[in-house]
Amino acid sequence: MNEEVYQHYRKEEQPFIDQVYGWMQQVENRYSPYLSVFLTPRQAMIVEQLIGDSETILLQLFGGYEGAERKRALLYPAYYEPNHDDYETSALQIIFPAKFANISHGKILGTLIGAGIDRERIGDIITDGDSWHVIVDFGVKEYFKQNVTKIGNVGVRLEDLDFADLLESSETWETRTVIASSLRLDTLLAKVYNFSRQRAKDSVSSGMVKVNFMEMDRSDVTIGENDIVSLRKSGRFWIESIDGTTKKDNYRLTVNVLQV
Incomplete structure (x- = not known):
């Protein structure tokens, strides 16, 4: 079956396709939800296509806000009713002296990855031109709060943020x-x-x-x-x-x- 599916995608995407089928099998075998890491838009599209019109597995994508680029996929059996906690996703605001220093998307991402966390556990980084917010896997939130004290040469502090208070991107x-x-x-x-x-x-x-x-x-x-x-x-x-x-x-x- 996988061979027939492969022809519709790139060769380098085959391992990801196998991974998604593994997630689906896990949901069917355990009859419980499965939560992915943060996916790129292309990966999210592949997940949607592979699940298709399945009557036994449903899908929801969540990135913290409407229009998010990176989203987590929640695969779950038809009986299950997802809630917000199932997405295990948190928002952080970056506190820094904005009047005296500048930070950027690239420097923020580089710092978070440099702290030893995989890119797949970090969602979108959002700015309105002045302030910065970042979506992360709930499991790494406290680690980031304790260990990220500088971005470049700028002293920073990461604090919890309610999703309702997320910035509207200036993009x-x-x-x-x-x-x-x-x-x-x-x-x-x-x-x-x-x-x-x-x-x-x-x-x-x-x-x-x-x-x-x-x-x-x-x-x-x-x-x-x-x-x-x-x-x-x-x-x-x-x-x-x-x-x-x-x-x-x-x-x-x-x-x-x-x-x-």
């Missing part, structure tokens, strides 16, 4: 229709940011591009729906949908682009 996304000859990374970078494919290739080879928050060193990799592509100093974008082809066999895409 602005623009939805565009993009016509592209292929779904290659370099082709899409060139189309979205209006520069040459050679510049796109150079950006990839120089380590400026990430796909799903992981540095990418191949410019020919295929980008799919819900993959998040980041270009340093230019922002990021993701394909919302592949809407068919033009008369010249180019792809017609709906792409969301972060304005910076």
